[in-house]
Amino acid sequence: MELANAGRKNLATHVYEAVRAAIASGELTPGSLYSVNTIAARLSVSRTPAREALLKLEDQGMVRFERNKGARILETSVHDLIELFSLRILLDTASAYRATQNANAADIVSPYAHCTLPWMPSSARWHAHGNYASVSAF
Numbered sequence: 001m002e003l004a005n006a007g008r009k010n011l012a013t014h015v016y017e018a019v020r021a022a023i024a025s026g027e028l029t030p031g032s033l034y035s036v037n038t039i040a041a042r043l044s045v046s047r048t049p050a051r052e053a054l055l056k057l058e059d060q061g062m063v064r065f066e067r068n069k070g071a072r073i074l075e076t077s078v079h080d081l082i083e084l085f086s087l088r089i090l091l092d093t094a095s096a097y098r099a100t101q102n103a104n105a106a107d108i109v110s111p112y113a114h115c116t117l118p119w120m121p122s123s124a125r126w127h128a129h130g131n132y133a134s135v136s137a138f
Contacts, residue, residue: 015043016053023062028073035070 019039022028040050054071057063063071 011045012049012052015039015045015049016056018043019050019053019057020062023057023073030073030075033066033070033072038070 019028023030028034036047036051036054039054040047043050054063054065058065058071061074063073065071
């Protein structure tokens, strides 16, 4: 876990991003307890930006402070993932519905006109009247 170049962001934001990335990558183990001093030492910063970052992560539900011990990295359960995906389905469905209500004829005729996928050759294109791709070898 290390800090990127500070640039225009303040130090607490950089510490937050570094700790969040370390949690996401598994470098900071879920279920483990870390003191503010430990996080600060690992990132070579003072306790204040480390504490601010952990407080922000606590607000987001990624860590939980335990009195006189430090911050525990919370584990993600299967129930949490099901809840997250259920919420995404609700939001994405509503968003797709609104998009179709505001779409014009050109949007509906060719919804994939600007779609490029990594596995498709550059000569591939979506047909305007169907949801299939063709590849021109020439």
